[in-house]
Amino acid sequence: MKFLKFFQGKVNEPVPEAERLAEYRRRGDVALLGGLYEPYMDMVFGVCFKYLRDEEECKDAVMQIFEKLVLDLRQHEVSNFKSWLHSVARNHCLMKLRMARATAGQEEADEQAQELEVEADIGDDAFMLNGQLDALDECLQKLTNEQRLSIELFYLQDKCYRDIAGQTGFDIGRVKSYIQNGKRKLKICIESNGSY
Known part of the structure; x- marks a missing residue:
């Protein structure tokens, strides 16, 4: 620079x-x-x-x-x-x-x-750190099926919103909502477990 x-x-x-x-x-x-x-x-x-x-x-x-x-x-x-x-x-x-x-x-x-x-x-967010994977897995199980599936496809399989909507049949707006709300719930869950 x-x-x-x-x-x-x-x-x-x-x-x-x-x-x-x-x-x-x-x-x-x-x-x-x-x-x-x-x-x-x-x-x-x-x-x-x-x-x-x-x-x-x-x-x-x-x-x-x-x-x-x-x-x-x-x-x-x-x-x-x-x-x-x-x-x-x-x-x-x-x-x-x-x-x-x-x-x-x-x-x-x-x-x-x-x-x-x-x-x-x-x-x-802290759950992406290696030491937080157990807490992440536990908190993922607490999400709704739609939120968990959308988050896994988006972050673990690098799918875009459109691909997730096509694969799951969810409306693209719902996919965005599932990811945002699921991410928020994961963060709250991890913080409440003292893992953040």
Whole structure:
């Protein structure tokens, strides 16, 4: 990421990230924020590229996200900067996709953005971690048959909404609903078991 390297070297002493975040909230020093952001720029670029698939658009997104942080980190106390930043980057890209969908008005763009949103959310949830597989299996059994089947086809067999609807006979809108509601129930179940 050569286009934002001017922040390198601005923070010389190794200060814990939480202290640097607190210091930024107090002082508002953009160079300090740049020093915090710089090690994560490749991650942010990678997240953006996963959704946007255009290098120049991703470079712009990395800068736009930094500009967003300038304001957001003055208002919000963040305990885990890396996870929070990952969510900010993902949400930024999903918003760009929604805006593109609204202007283009294409059904496929709508389906792709919804699938990416569900996939991104599920990828960030704890049950995708190796240590959570037992809890996931137990919680999957608590879903309705329609929800469990839709989730298994979507995540385990990489089927799109249209394919799931064709294979199961469910309406495509119901498939989306089963996946969203099933994902929500899985998350609640796993969290209530103390596995999150």
